Amino acid sequence: MTDIHSHILYDMDDGPESFGDSLKMCETAAEYGIDKIITTSHLTSPGMIDAFIKKRGSRLERLREEVSARRIGLELFHGAEVYVDDDIFYAKGLEKVTLNDSRYLLVEFDFKSLGANRLIRYIEEIFKMGLVPIVAHPERYRYLQSDYGIVNYLVDMDVLFQINAGSLASLGGREEFELAHQMALNNAASFIATDSHSHHGRSNDLLRMVRYFPPDIRRESLDYMLYDSPQAVLDDRPVPRIVRRRIVRKKRKGWA
Ligand SMILES: [Fe+2]
Numbered sequence: 001m002t003d004i005h006s007h008i009l010y011d012m013d014d015g016p017e018s019f020g021d022s023l024k025m026c027e028t029a030a031e032y033g034i035d036k037i038i039t040t041s042h043l044t045s046p047g048m049i050d051a052f053i054k055k056r057g058s059r060l061e062r063l064r065e066e067v068s069a070r071r072i073g074l075e076l077f078h079g080a081e082v083y084v085d086d087d088i089f090y091a092k093g094l095e096k097v098t099l100n101d102s103r104y105l106l107v108e109f110d111f112k113s114l115g116a117n118r119l120i121r122y123i124e125e126i127f128k129m130g131l132v133p134i135v136a137h138p139e140r141y142r143y144l145q146s147d148y149g150i151v152n153y154l155v156d157m158d159v160l161f162q163i164n165a166g167s168l169a170s171l172g173g174r175e176e177f178e179l180a181h182q183m184a185l186n187n188a189a190s191f192i193a194t195d196s197h198s199h200h201g202r203s204n205d206l207l208r209m210v211r212y213f214p215p216d217i218r219r220e221s222l223d224y225m226l227y228d229s230p231q232a233v234l235d236d237r238p239v240p241r242i243v244r245r246r247i248v249r250k251k252r253k254g255w256a
Contacts, residue, residue: 001033001034001035001036001206001207001226001227001230002034002035002036002037002038002226002227002230002231002233002234003029003034003036003037003038003193003194003196003204003206003230004038004040004079004099004106004134004162004191004193004230004233005038005040005081005106005136005137005162005164005191005193005194005195006025006029006037006038006039006040006193006194006195006196006204007039007040007041007042007081007195007196007197008022008025008026008029008037008039008063008076008196008204009022009039009041009056009059009060009063010022010059010063011059012041012042012055012056012059013041013042014042014197015041015196015197015198016197016198016199019062019063019066021198021199022059022063023063023066023067023070024199025196025198025199025203025204026063026067026072026074026076027072028199028203028204028205029074029196029204029206030072030073030074031205032204032205032206032207032208033206033207033210034074034194034204034206035073035074035075036074036075036076036077036230036234037074037075037076037077037204038077038078038079038099038100038230038233038234039056039060039076039077039078039079040079040080040081040099040106041056041080041081042080042081042083043080043081043082043083043097044083045083045087046082046087046088046090046091046092046093046094047087049093049094049096049097050093052080052097053096053097056078056080057078060076060078063076064076077099077100077234078100078101079097079098079099079100079106080097080098080106081106081107081108081136082094082097082105082106082107082108083107083108083109084107084108084109084122084126085109085110085122088122088125088126089125094126094129094131095129095130095131098131099134099233099234100233100234100236101236102233102234102235102236103130103131103132103236104131104132104133104134104160104233104236105126105131105132105133105134106134106136106162107122107126107133107134107135107136108135108136108137109122109135109141111140111141111142112142114141114143115143116143116147116150116153119150119154120153120154120157123154123157123159127157132158132160133159133160134160134161134162134190134191134233135154135159135160135161135162136162136193136195137162137163137164137167137195138151138161138163138179138183138189139163139164139167139172139175139176139177139179139180139183140164140167140172140176142175144179145175145176145178145179148179148182148247148248148249151179151183151188151247152188152246152247155188155244155246160190160191160229160239161183161188161189161190161191162189162190162191162192162193163180163183163184163189163191163192163193163225164180164192164193164194164195165192165193165194165206165209165210165213166194166195166209167179167180168180168181168184168192168209168212168213168214168217169209169210169211169212169213170212171209171212178249178250179247181214181217182247182248182249183247184213184214184217184221184225185216185217185221185247186244186245186246186247187221187224187242187243187244187245188244188245188246188247189225190224190225190229190239191225191229191230191233192222192225192226193230194206194209210222210226224240224242228240
């Protein structure tokens with residue numbers, strides 16, 4: 001499997017602090033079915049792109065060498081998880097921090113207070129740059145949990161989504177699980193990834209998490225999200241065409 005979202009590089013962000021911790025995460029990944037990882041450390045400001053790339057390059061090179069020396073069956077590629085705010089309107093050079101130099105940009109936004117209008121304007125700006133946004137862990141945003149209509153709107157704009165394996169394995173909250181589940185069931189999500197930050201906590205034991213996914217997600221959908229779409233990103237091809245259905249929020253007892 002290919003993990004397109006992983007904070008596996010040490011001393012870059014809130015991921016592993018040491019080289020040894022990164023290496024342990026590589027071992028866990030390989031042990032639990034991951035053979036390719038796109039490293040996606042946080043890029044918090046477009047003004048830091050060049051410094052980010054330089055630092056990422058040295059960390060990645062050292063890790064690749066050790067992974068190869070230890071014969072861990074894992075390929076590492078470069079990428080970033082880009083935090084998008086109003087700076088996007090003036091940002092230059094984002095094409096330098098796409099996933100494996102493809103057209104795909106992994107993005108995240110403010111978790112609490114961003115409105116739908118602003119979110120859509122950011123997305124439009126990314127498309128204008130000739131890039132394709134992949135929204136990381138949509139299921140973790142409150143404003144998407146409470147309004148699935150925004151997700152459907154973004155799907156209609158051809159925005160791609162990556163859900164976290166941990167959300168689908170019920171390791172997060174209930175709202176998080178339900179949105180991730182709906183998106184996986186209806187092919188609204190194109191990727192499942194770990195978003196791992198350490199070898200404990202949010203880890204990358206993907207094969208183990210897959211066992212806890214709800215059984216009603218079809219095998220073809222899992223293949224689409226875990227193999228086919230990630231490979232298209234690595235190859236800089238369009239993700240496979242698949243019918244993406246609308247998602248519906250379940251009504252709960254006691255709701256008006
Ligand atoms: Fe992340």
